[in-house]
Amino acid sequence: MGSRPAGGAGLNGSAARAAVEHAHRTEWTRVLAGVASSLGGDLDLAEEATAEAFAAALEHWPTTGVPPNPGGWLVTTARRRAIDRLRRAAIHRRKVAELEAALDTASATADSPIPDERLELIFCCCHPALAVDAQVALTLRCVAGLGVAEIAHAFLVGEQTMAKRLVRAKRKVRDARVPLRVPDRDELPHRLPAVLAVVYLVFNEGYSASADAQLVRPDLCARAVDLGRMLVELLPNEPEVLGLLALLLLHESRRPARTAPDGSLVLLAEQDRTLWDHTLARQAGRLLNAAWRRPGCGRYVIEAAIAAVHASAASYADTDWTHIVRLYDLLWQVSPSPVVALNRAAAIGLGDGPAAGLAALNGLADDLADYQYFHSSRADLLHRLGRTDEARTAYQRALELAGNATERAFLAGRLASL
């Protein structure tokens, strides 16, 4: 393989296995990105070659020792494996010769750091020419390294369906030549939102698992946070990248308080704030401070700021609602949507009383007729105004629209308590 043992052959098998496992956790995406880039975007071949390189490491490192630069060794090995596969296919002779010649030069530097091509891979997987479900599947497979079965389970589709979706997406990347490249500075504002949206979608799928009895799937949330951290590492100067990670960490910090021991949903108002993970909230605060000073703050930074105001309040009653309403006004400017207006109205209802909140809700009924949280917010305001019959009707409508069992149980409880 052209690598020199680093620690001599005295290394025992379990230490070498641990090194392979560590490399798999920390280098997998980097290796796949490096191989995919040299194969002109054939993600399928890159994936197989990467898997073979890790298998080879498991086989060789116990006897040869762990190479000084495991990532470089893995990329070189994976590229060799890709060539082997193409050679076996026997129809690529001329190209194989070219690739081999190139590799001979490249392998001389196998011990030096490999260029980091993860960002190219991320922008390829989240290319707007791919459907959003394909972007999500490709990102989880190629960037987060999840297996097909895991992704299928996370999105509640059959394994075959997910496998087909991935195959189709990888074919489009290859045949339509979706490039492995980082968009230019002036393209970035158009391309970055898709990347951030994919990560947020993965998180939300885990945080409020629709149609699943279980409210939160922490594994998916953790993967999204990992992706968020990777993006911050790769694009540390983009405020929205910092804002997204801050937002995810703030949501995560509340997770221990969000479900009761019996699995039922606990609203922000009733959460035991001593259960919140304040270390995560402090990390988010630092990210938010760094983002806030930069030009280009958008929805993620502002949403994180709203979550941070909640995080800094000792109790629900102590929340600075005026500040929150002002942040929603700002959010409306950068990302106007009925859902933003709904949350703003709810904040007004808490700061200025239920009558003011209900007035702010007026005008959203058409846009949000089929949105569960519109009806539950309205029900809450009506209930506080003593308009119990109307509150009951609104809770019933919310119940009809609720997707998962935990949320249905919560709404049924509210209805019963009227």
Place this chain on the structure above:
Amino acid sequence: MARYAVLIYGDENVEQDEATAGQVMAEYNAYGELLTGRGAMSGGEALHPTSTATTVRVAGGKTITIDGPFIESKEALGGFYLIEAENLDAAIELAAACPGAKYGGAVELRPCVDFAAENPWDPAPLVARA
């Protein structure tokens, strides 16, 4: 470099006034010059409307012709370009410059199959790095 078809779809029943039609024609001329200037022009044609189309199929050894397009739809294929582009991003940039993408129409980008290529991958990035 790869070849892409830029398929131009639009509502052929929309009547354009003379001034607009003249402007659109001028934009198409400019677009052709842009493609040629970039070395991206590989061919293309404007098509007569679908009312002139004949659909042909052979069944049981017999040729059957039908008056009209293969698929009736509001938006019809009105013409196409064949362009050369390095990758999908470059192709999207060229497609977005096509007048057919404006005025309520849209263009569809389809990569062409390259039967001459020995394989679908391109070692150029690795060669360049080495």
